[in-house]
Amino acid sequence: MRQDGDKSVSIERRPGAVVLDFDGTITEEDMLDLVCREHGDPDVYAEVDAALERGEIRLVDDIQRKLVTVGRSQPEVVEWVRRRARIRPGLDDLLDTAERAGRRIVVVTSSVRELVEPVLGEHLSRIEIVAGSIEPGWRANLAHLAQCETCGEPCKRGTVAGLGTDDWVYVGDGWSDRCVALIAPRVFARDGLARYLDEHGVAYDPFDDLHDVARGIDAERAAA
Secondary structure: OOOOOOOOOOOOOOOOOOEEEOOOOEHHHHHHHHHHHHHHOOOHHHHHHHHHHHHOOOHHHHHHHHHOOOOOOHHHHHHHHHHHHHHHHOHHHHHHHHHHOOOOEEEEEEEEEOOOOOOOHHHHHHHHEEEEEOOOOEEEEEEOOEEEEOOOOOOHHHHHHOOOOOOOEEEEEOOHHHHHHOOOOEEEEEEEHHHHHHOOHHHHHHHOOHHHHHHHHHHHHHHO
């Protein structure tokens, strides 16, 4: 995997992948959203959230405008995230299943490494991460999200296209997963993403925990 400063990230081209969102998918709660809501400016949070829902701003603008209002130091927030975050049950099962199926695990998130890596901890050696970063003043560098010709915004769809394979599945739960889920050969979805796909008549496999995803991939491998 390559990351070159402000350039978009290109995921190493190897066949077979399980691509996961992080917030609300690997974790039980959306930690980036919680950081902005609990440690940022509540008025800005509400204003920006409403603007996103009305389609007046892009997701990257939503994240950047919320995150920059965080009023605690980075070490304090990272420690808070480390204590608060809960990994959704089944991650180890999914990692083992993916390895048996010859697939790698790639986390593509609209969050930042500084909030993702402390949560994943010992799992980091088994996961490839594509994420943004925090610059001084809680400015979010989200250059890893490639400009998308379909939605017209920086999003995961263009970034995941760097996989260079048709052999991948996508696992997600929310707003940032919508565009990329529409091109995934197979989707595991929950919460807001599941509702969005229902509204657009797109098939998906529902999941509650990551054991569900592991079972779905294992069943696919057994049937092959």
